[in-house]
Amino acid sequence: MQSVFRGPVYVVRDNIDTDQIIPAQYLNLVPTIPEEYEKLGAYALCGLPESLYPVRLVGEGQLDTEYPLVVGGRNFGCGSSREHAPIALGSAGVKVVLAESFARIFFRNCVATGELYPCECVGRLCDELRTGEVVSVDLDAGAVTVPRTGQRYAIKPLGDVRAVVDAGGLFNYARQTGMMPR
Amino acid sequence: MTLTEKLLARAAGKAEVRAGENVWVKADVLMTHDVCGPGTIGVFQREFGAQAKVWDKDRVVIIPDHYIFTADSKSNRNVDILREFVRQQGITYFYDVIDDPNGMWRFDLAQGALKRQYGSQYAGVCHTALPQKGHTRPGEVLFGTDSHTCMAGAFNEFATGIGNTDAGFVMGTGRLLLKVPETMLFRLEGKLQPGVMAKDIILHIIGEIGFDGATYRALQFEGSGIATLSVDDRMTVANMAIEAGGKNGIFPFDARTAEYVEARTRLNGTRQSYEPVELDPDQKVVYELTVDLARLEPTVACHPDPGQRKLAKELGDVQLDRAYIGSCTGGKTSDFVEFARWLRGRRVSIDTFGVPATPEIVHELQTTRWGGERLWDLLVAAGVQMTENAGCAACLGGPVDTFGRMNAPLKCISATNRNFPGRMGHKDSQVFLASPATVAASALAGRIVDPREYLPS
Ligand code: SF4
Numbered sequence: 001m002q003s004v005f006r007g008p009v010y011v012v013r014d015n016i017d018t019d020q021i022i023p024a025q026y027l028n029l030v031p032t033i034p035e036e037y038e039k040l041g042a043y044a045l046c047g048l049p050e051s052l053y054p055v056r057l058v059g060e061g062q063l064d065t066e067y068p069l070v071v072g073g074r075n076f077g078c079g080s081s082r083e084h085a086p087i088a089l090g091s092a093g094v095k096v097v098l099a100e101s102f103a104r105i106f107f108r109n110c111v112a113t114g115e116l117y118p119c120e121c122v123g124r125l126c127d128e129l130r131t132g133e134v135v136s137v138d139l140d141a142g143a144v145t146v147p148r149t150g151q152r153y154a155i156k157p158l159g160d161v162r163a164v165v166d167a168g169g170l171f172n173y174a175r176q177t178g179m180m181p182r
Numbered sequence: 183m184t185l186t187e188k189l190l191a192r193a194a195g196k197a198e199v200r201a202g203e204n205v206w207v208k209a210d211v212l213m214t215h216d217v218c219g220p221g222t223i224g225v226f227q228r229e230f231g232a233q234a235k236v237w238d239k240d241r242v243v244i245i246p247d248h249y250i251f252t253a254d255s256k257s258n259r260n261v262d263i264l265r266e267f268v269r270q271q272g273i274t275y276f277y278d279v280i281d282d283p284n285g286m287w288r289f290d291l292a293q294g295a296l297k298r299q300y301g302s303q304y305a306g307v308c309h310t311a312l313p314q315k316g317h318t319r320p321g322e323v324l325f326g327t328d329s330h331t332c333m334a335g336a337f338n339e340f341a342t343g344i345g346n347t348d349a350g351f352v353m354g355t356g357r358l359l360l361k362v363p364e365t366m367l368f369r370l371e372g373k374l375q376p377g378v379m380a381k382d383i384i385l386h387i388i389g390e391i392g393f394d395g396a397t398y399r400a401l402q403f404e405g406s407g408i409a410t411l412s413v414d415d416r417m418t419v420a421n422m423a424i425e426a427g428g429k430n431g432i433f434p435f436d437a438r439t440a441e442y443v444e445a446r447t448r449l450n451g452t453r454q455s456y457e458p459v460e461l462d463p464d465q466k467v468v469y470e471l472t473v474d475l476a477r478l479e480p481t482v483a484c485h486p487d488p489g490q491r492k493l494a495k496e497l498g499d500v501q502l503d504r505a506y507i508g509s510c511t512g513g514k515t516s517d518f519v520e521f522a523r524w525l526r527g528r529r530v531s532i533d534t535f536g537v538p539a540t541p542e543i544v545h546e547l548q549t550t551r552w553g554g555e556r557l558w559d560l561l562v563a564a565g566v567q568m569t570e571n572a573g574c575a576a577c578l579g580g581p582v583d584t585f586g587r588m589n590a591p592l593k594c595i596s597a598t599n600r601n602f603p604g605r606m607g608h609k610d611s612q613v614f615l616a617s618p619a620t621v622a623a624s625a626l627a628g629r630i631v632d633p634r635e636y637l638p639s
Contacts, residue, residue, distance in 0.1 A: 032224025083345035
């Protein structure tokens with residue numbers, strides 16, 4: 001499985017809730033309908049106030065992001081249980097969210113859908129990095145490196161959930177491991 | 183064991199479980215609604231096959247309630263997706279918006295937002311409808327595709343919100359793998375003073391532990407004060423466990439729980455047998471806090487998150503544009519009754535919206551009379567825009583034509599449960615969470631005030 005993800009980061013602060021990740025008005029989109037799945041990506045993180053986040057994760061009129069890595073602070077994904085949130089990020093092309101901590105349901109939904117890796121970092125990467133900085137995340141090594149500066153930060157091991165995301169989510173994992181018939 | 187450990191041990195078929203253990207638990211009820219139901223059904227059909235049957239057609243409860251009274255065509259379609267699935271599966275408990283099982287739901291904007299547009303089966307906001315329709319029972323495990331599913335913890339059951347993929351799994355198998363949460367214990371002692379409500383208890387607690395202070399944990403409520411709290415009050419408290427990041431909130435079982443559950447299951451012909459879990463003197467908790475209810479004061483969670491606690495009396499210079507009463511947390515009959523006590527014979531000075539959580543609450547407000555006047559009319563006379571279209575409405579913003587939605591950067595005081603940026607609509611609007619009494623008094627004053635300054639005459 002892919003272990004290294006490299007690209008520019010999109011940086012947000014603490015307490016980014018699910019309304020900011022995917023505003024409620026777009027919850028009329030059903031993630032299992034393919035066109036609507038695509039559209040959810042276009043709106044990922046569009047609930048962030050422009051005054052604080054003038055650069056958008058997904059550009060106007062685009063379906064995908066240039067930022068495969070999102071960096072957040074404490075309590076990322078708090079709020080509702082809407083699976084639209086990790087799905088919107090995944091659909092936009094985000095592969096990893098690095099945050100100081102995650103809200104419970106969001107974390108679980110990332111894993112169950114297999115949309116992205118929710119990685120807890122040691123310390124506050126959101127204070128260290130700026131949007132656009134290119135970094136490399138190595139899940140096996142448990143490290144984030146910034147090639148420009150040579151800085152290296154630790155991330156906490158994903159543990160059991162790594163294999164579930166690797167498999168592409170709960171159902172694939174259950175089939176691969178014989179918990180469900182293929 | 184804690185109450186949560188006991189519930190999960192039973193559901194896992196084990197004598198004992200401990201916090202931190204991963205266990206497979208059996209679901210008693212799976213609830214879904216119009217926003218997450220279609221996606222859950224999509225996952226279920228993709229993974230188990232188009233012809234697969236749900237694990238138990240009596241235990242999947244489907245309650246459209248979120249985006250109902252909107253002309254948004256996708257939202258209307260989502261209710262139709264639920265109806266189609268219910269027909270195909272023969273699901274017993276579906277609280278449809280319309281009465282015709284072969285019909286299509288279309289909201290008619292031309293009739294306006296205030297007049298009732300639903301049929302006889304519609305049940306309103308899922309978390310309030312579940313107990314009203316007899317789907318909450320002590321000792322059970324309830325999963326719902328909504329974070330405020332934890333509200334049913336008021337009935338001494340394990341209730342938690344899950345995503346569509348997990349829900350699709352439960353739909354097919356009736357099981358889910360869960361990590362047993364650690365428990366935080368809150369002892370509620372004494373009795374609330376006039377003007378202070380259950381909402382103030384939970385806003386106080388969230389302020390105390392922080393709005394991620396209970397992440398992955400259970401909030402267990404105990405103490406002599408619980409006997410003074412009505413079933414509605416307990417629901418308000420349990421509802422907001424998630425606002426501190428909690429997995430569930432849980433109350434002990436008592437005569438009030440029994441009375442409510444027995445009446446409701448009988449009325450609606452749902453399963454009547456249940457087995458509560460009792461408090462265990464030998465339990466391990468990770469945190470303890472005693473809350474003296476008599477010392478609580480009207481409390482507000484300020485923009486932009488439920489942990490921004492202040493006392494109402496400290497916020498007198500916050501000018502408001504609007505007030506809102508409604509939602510699972512704050513749109514129950516008892517909430518409107520308290521709200522009405524403050525408004526009786528007075529007039530609000532800012533735009534004020536009232537959305538009862540369920541049709542049954544609409545009916546109660548329209549049939550309860552104070553000195554000959556219907557409660558509903560009293561509220562309308564006080565200047566409140568009351569809609570009969572019970573549902574989630576502007577609690578979570580919703581489509582732009584949603585009743586009460588903030589389509590401009592306004593400041594609103596609200597009896598709802600969540601106030602992240604953009605929650606009630608415009609992303610630069612601000613929401614202040616408070617009790618129905620504080621919302622009422624602030625609607626009169628046009629700024630945030632302590633309701634005790636505006637005591638009903
Ligand atoms: S009323 Fe608000 S909090 Fe309650 S279920 Fe509806 S949207 Fe969620």
